[in-house]
Amino acid sequence: MRELPRDRLVSTALRLFSERGFHATGIDTILAEAGIAKMTLYKHFASKDELILATLKRKGDELHPWIAQRVEALARGGRNRLLAIFDALREGCADPNFYGCIFANAAAEFHDVDDPIHAEAYRQKRWTEDFIHGLAVKAGARSPHALALQLCVLIDGAIVLTHLSGNTEPIRQATVAARILIDDSLPKPGPKPGARAVRPVRKRGAKSGRQR
Amino acid sequence: MRELPRDRLVSTALRLFSERGFHATGIDTILAEAGIAKMTLYKHFASKDELILATLKRKGDELHPWIAQRVEALARGGRNRLLAIFDALREGCADPNFYGCIFANAAAEFHDVDDPIHAEAYRQKRWTEDFIHGLAVKAGARSPHALALQLCVLIDGAIVLTHLSGNTEPIRQATVAARILIDDSLPKPGPKPGARAVRPVRKRGAKSGRQR
């Protein structure tokens, strides 16, 4: 069964804004692809900016449960939840329709912090930080706020560089870094405080120096 | 004395593209602010895209020497060069005209990896990674490629989140994380007797990922 016009509009807008950017995507294109009349759009939204806001909210509504669900599923398999985030990240960026983080992209096109679109993008981004903070608390991190923000920095950096380079090596290295930071932030179970357990086991995968 | 028309054009375009984004900035605006006739633009550049390419190159030409110079200056003050990058980052993001990384922003507006603008943005980004890699090698890092990429991830993540949030806490936490990763990647320094043997630098150290 077909979506309601408003939902179809937001879905199509989300897809096109993701693929082509916000300013580069015209109203008419969205309407044509959604098969919707112009007046219907302006019945539901006062302006294009309002439509953009709705697409960002929609993205959050889709993304956040997905993240939580993936982390839980991986955790049931025995994976550390904080590290599972990076597994989910890898999965998300492997999607053929990966165009970077739409919230960061929105901020890149709407620089003004007071712009409602920029503000909404930031609001959505904070969900991730809050989510990770919750996991960090449960894991018993020494400074859950600091660790959560550090992991967020790794995540967003990995997304940006994966998008720029077109390969997922940044995500791999972000995961490596995350493991070190997590270990460093968790109370040591092991013998001597300050001594890090080091185990350099790693098969030689695809060479990293090739494309970079 | 006034800049040459072409240079004035690129300077103005760089400023406006940074402030407002690429698609959102029209040719006419740039021409008006630069005080230049339209025909002069199209004498020097075949299209707006070519002008965008020139602004990205210009930004690299300005940014890269600045980074190298700041790191050297801080190093003369005794600062670890790898950490000095994050001091420079903090300085750069404190600029009132900070609108995120223009290379990442360019990629956000020109998603296609084959787009010359996307490719140029990536090319400029790699300079940073190469620069950090050089420092990592000189510092004797075990896996300079891995460490360099990890620090790049931290840098870009910190830029994105600082831009999104409007505060510099992400940079602080990125610096904290960087110190941990650097310490972890460097052979333990000598002064402490005996406890941990200095690890030899790994040759062809593609990816000795660290496991817990």
Add this chain to the structure above:
DNA sequence: GCCTCGCTATACAGATCGGTCTACAACCGT
């Protein structure tokens, strides 16, 4: 039947987009 309501279809407004064209003025070395 009839009326309302949500949506479609289409034409239009006014602005702006990237890009082309012509005409002309200032400066150059010769």
Add this chain to the structure above:
DNA sequence: ACGGTTGTAGACCGATCTGTATAGCGAGGC
């Protein structure tokens, strides 16, 4: 004084932009 180069000034092109106005269609409720 000469022609060539380089830049300016501004009209102009067709396309596209966001947003509005008008008219009609079809289904559900009464």
